[in-house]
Amino acid sequence: MEAFTTLTGIAAPLDRSNVDTDAIIPKQFLRKIERTGFGKHLFHEWRYLDYEGTKENPDFILNKEPFRKAKILLARDNFGCGSSREHAPWALADFGFRCIIAPSFADIFYNNCIKNGILLVKLKADDVDELFAVSAFGKSGLIAVDLDKQVVGAASKKFSFEIDPFNKECLLKGLDQVGWTLQFSSKIDDFEATMAKDKPWLK
Amino acid sequence: MGKTMYQKIWDAHLVHEDKATASLIYVDRQLVHEVTSPQAFEGLRISGRKIRCTQKTFATMDHNVPTKSKDLSLASTTSRTQMDQLKKNCDEFGVRCFDLNDEDHGVVHIIGPELGITQPGMVIVCGDSHTATHGAFGALAFGIGTSEVEHVMATQTLQQKTSRTMLININGVLGEGVTPKDVVLYIIGLIGTAGATGYVIEYAGDVITAMSMEGRMTVCNMSIEAGARGGMIAPDEKTFTYLQGRDYAPKGSDWVKAVTYWKTLTSDKDAVFDKVIHIKAEDIRPQVTWGTSPGQVTSVDNVVPDPESFKDPTEKIAAANALRYMDLKPGMKITDIKIDVVFIGSCTNGRIEDLRAASEVIKGRKVAAGVQALIVPGSGRVKRQAEREGLDKIFMAAGCEWRHAGCSMCLAMNDDQLTPGQRCAATSNRNFEGRQGPGGRTHLVSPEMAAAAAVTGQITDIREFLLGKKG
Numbered sequence: 001m002e003a004f005t006t007l008t009g010i011a012a013p014l015d016r017s018n019v020d021t022d023a024i025i026p027k028q029f030l031r032k033i034e035r036t037g038f039g040k041h042l043f044h045e046w047r048y049l050d051y052e053g054t055k056e057n058p059d060f061i062l063n064k065e066p067f068r069k070a071k072i073l074l075a076r077d078n079f080g081c082g083s084s085r086e087h088a089p090w091a092l093a094d095f096g097f098r099c100i101i102a103p104s105f106a107d108i109f110y111n112n113c114i115k116n117g118i119l120l121v122k123l124k125a126d127d128v129d130e131l132f133a134v135s136a137f138g139k140s141g142l143i144a145v146d147l148d149k150q151v152v153g154a155a156s157k158k159f160s161f162e163i164d165p166f167n168k169e170c171l172l173k174g175l176d177q178v179g180w181t182l183q184f185s186s187k188i189d190d191f192e193a194t195m196a197k198d199k200p201w202l203k
Numbered sequence: 204m205g206k207t208m209y210q211k212i213w214d215a216h217l218v219h220e221d222k223a224t225a226s227l228i229y230v231d232r233q234l235v236h237e238v239t240s241p242q243a244f245e246g247l248r249i250s251g252r253k254i255r256c257t258q259k260t261f262a263t264m265d266h267n268v269p270t271k272s273k274d275l276s277l278a279s280t281t282s283r284t285q286m287d288q289l290k291k292n293c294d295e296f297g298v299r300c301f302d303l304n305d306e307d308h309g310v311v312h313i314i315g316p317e318l319g320i321t322q323p324g325m326v327i328v329c330g331d332s333h334t335a336t337h338g339a340f341g342a343l344a345f346g347i348g349t350s351e352v353e354h355v356m357a358t359q360t361l362q363q364k365t366s367r368t369m370l371i372n373i374n375g376v377l378g379e380g381v382t383p384k385d386v387v388l389y390i391i392g393l394i395g396t397a398g399a400t401g402y403v404i405e406y407a408g409d410v411i412t413a414m415s416m417e418g419r420m421t422v423c424n425m426s427i428e429a430g431a432r433g434g435m436i437a438p439d440e441k442t443f444t445y446l447q448g449r450d451y452a453p454k455g456s457d458w459v460k461a462v463t464y465w466k467t468l469t470s471d472k473d474a475v476f477d478k479v480i481h482i483k484a485e486d487i488r489p490q491v492t493w494g495t496s497p498g499q500v501t502s503v504d505n506v507v508p509d510p511e512s513f514k515d516p517t518e519k520i521a522a523a524n525a526l527r528y529m530d531l532k533p534g535m536k537i538t539d540i541k542i543d544v545v546f547i548g549s550c551t552n553g554r555i556e557d558l559r560a561a562s563e564v565i566k567g568r569k570v571a572a573g574v575q576a577l578i579v580p581g582s583g584r585v586k587r588q589a590e591r592e593g594l595d596k597i598f599m600a601a602g603c604e605w606r607h608a609g610c611s612m613c614l615a616m617n618d619d620q621l622t623p624g625q626r627c628a629a630t631s632n633r634n635f636e637g638r639q640g641p642g643g644r645t646h647l648v649s650p651e652m653a654a655a656a657a658v659t660g661q662i663t664d665i666r667e668f669l670l671g672k673k674g
Contacts, residue, residue: 030266031281085239169224181362185358
C-alpha cells in the first residue's frame with residue numbers, strides 16, 4: 001500500500017449527500033478480476049451521457065478543468081454508503097484521488113479506503129462548506145492535507161481533524177496489515193486450541 | 204453491569220487486545236462470492252500465503268449468475284470469467300464452492316442459514332454489505348471489503364474496534380398486511396440511512412419474538428441500509444428448531460453443548476446500550492420507497508413528499524434530486540404510481556416464506572397487462588421447496604416468470620435489468636439510481652405488496668387488496 005503523508009492539490013466538489021458505492025462504480029464494471037483500471041468508470045452514470053461511456057457529460061464536475069486533475073474530493077454526508085465493494089476506492093484511487101473530505105462516511109467504505117492508502121477526513125459540515133467555497137477557485141483554490149499534523153489548510157484557514165491512531169500509522173507507513181497481524185500468529189494458535197476444547201462444534 | 208449480546212460475542216472472540224492500535228477478533232466463518240473475492244485470492248497468491256482455515260470458508264456464485272437457465276455460456280464473457288475464476292480459486296486453495304451446478308447453490312446470505320453454516324454466537328464475515336442477515340441467529344455478522352477478505356483468509360482474524368450498541372425495541376402487534384420488510388423500512392425511515400453508522404443494532408421486543416426466522420433475517424439484512432455495522436437478534440427456541448438437523452449444524456453431544464452455550468448469549472437484563480429506540484408496532488403501516496435512498500420511504504397510504512417539506516437543506520436537495528430521477532411529483536398518491544416490472548427475490552426477500560406470501564396474493568389472479576414479474580428464489584433449496592408446494596405453478600399460471608436462484612435484478616449484474624425509465628416494485632434492498640439497471644426506477648416493498656402491484660400494475664395498499672377492494 002502506498003504511504004500517505006502530505007498532499008496538496010485541486011479539490012473537486014461533489015455536492016450530493018448519500019453518494020452510494022453503486023454511483024461511485026456501477027455493477028457492470030465489477031466483473032474484472034484485477035484491482036486496476038476502474039478509474040475510467042468512476043461515477044460512470046453522472047460522468048457520461050451514454051451507457052458506453054464515450055460521451056462526457058459537460059456538466060459533471062470531473063469533466064471540467066481543472067478538476068480532471070483533482071487529487072482531493074469534497075463530499076457531503078454519508079459518502080460511500082451501500083455495497084461493500086472495494087472497487088469503489090480502487091476507482092477513486094485509479095482516477096487520482098488520495099483524500100476525501102466530508103462530514104461523514106459509511107463504515108465499510110471508510111475501512112476500504114484506509115486499506116488502499118486513501119485518507120478520509122471528517123470535518124464539521126460548516127468547515128466542509130468553507131472548503132466547497134475554496135474549491136470554486138479551482139487551480140488557485142488548492143487544499144493542503146497534512147496527515148501527521150492532522151490538519152487541512154485552505155486559503156488562510158486551517159482545520160484540524162481526528163483520526164484513529166492505528167489507521168494513521170497504517171497510512172503514514174503504508175503498512176502491510178496482514179503482515180502486522182501475522183506477528184500475533186501464536187496468539188491465534190492458542191485461541192484456536194482453546195476453542196477446539198471449549199466449543200468443539202466450531203472447529 | 205451486565206453485558207449486551209454484542210459484548211459477549213466480542214469478548215468470546217478477542218484474540219489480541221490493544222486499545223492503542225487494533226484488536227484482533229477471531230472469525231468463525233467466512234462466506235465468499237465471485238465479485239469481491241478474486242483480488243483477495245490473487246493477493247494471497249502474490250504474497251505466497253494460504254487460507255488459514257479452509258473448513259471455515261464457504262464460497263458460492265450468486266451476483267453474476269444467469270437465472271433464465273443454468274447454462275453459463277449465456278452469461279457475458281466477463282461474468283463467466285469471474286465465475287470460472289472463483290471455481291479455479293476454490294479448487295486451488297481448497298475451499299468448498301457451491302457452484303452453479305451444485306444443488307445447494309444460491310445467494311450467499313440464503314444458503315449460509317439454510318445449510319446451518321450460520322450459527323448463534325459466531326463471528327461471520329463476507330465481502331458483502333448484507334452479511335448482517337446472519338445476525339438473525341444471534342451471530343455478529345458484517346460486511347467487509349476485499350482487502351479484509353484477504354486478511355481473514357490469511358489470518359482467520361480481523362482488526363477491529365468495538366462498535367457502539369443500539370437497542371431497537373418493537374412492541375405490540377403488527378397490523379394485517381404489515382411484514383418484517385415494512386418493519387425494517389420503517390426503522391430506516393425513522394433513523395435515516397446513516398442513523399446507525401458506527402453501531403451494531405440489536406432488534407428486540409414482542410414483534411421480533413413473534414417473527415419467524417425468515418422474517419428476522421429480512422430485518423437484520425437491511426441493517427446496513429441504516430448504516431449499521433451489524434444487526435442481531437437474540438437466539439431462542441425458534442432459532443434452535445430452525446437449525447437442528449441442518450447439514451453443518453452441530454450434531455449429537457456437540458448440539459447439546461452448543462445449545463447450552465447459545466442460551467447464554469442473550470443480552471443481560473442490566474446491560475446498557477449506547478442508544479435505545481422504542482417503536483410501537485401499531486405505528487407501522489406497509490412501506491414504499493419513493494426516492495433513491497432506502498431512507499426516502501413512506502407509508503403506502505401517503506403521498507410523495509414535497510422536497511420543501513424537509514427542514515434539513517441537504518435532505519431537501521436529496522429529495523429534489525430523487526424526485527427528478529424517479530419522475531414523481533410532490534403530492535401524488537403513492538398508490539397512483541404505475542409500475543412496469545415486479546421483482547420478487549434477493550437476500551432480503553428470496554426465502555420460502557416470502558414466496559409463499561407472494562403466491563397467496565397472486566393465486567388465481569393474473570399479472571396486469573404490460574407488467575413483467577420475475578420470481579427469483581434465493582437458492583436451489585428454496586426453489587425445490589417452492590416447487591414441491593406448487594408455488595411455481597401458481598406464479599406461472601398468473602403470468603410470472605419462474606427463474607433459477609441468484610441475486611438477479613437486486614443489483615442487475617447479470618442480464619436481469621430494467622431498461623432506462625422502467626419502474627419496478629422490488630422486494631430487494633436498494634433503490635439507488637441505476638441499481639436495477641441504468642436509468643431504472645425502484646420502489647422497495649414487501650413480497651405481498653410486490654405481488655399485489657404485479658396484479659394491479661401499480662403500487663397497491665395490500666390491506667385494501669386483501670379486503671377485496673382492489674385487484
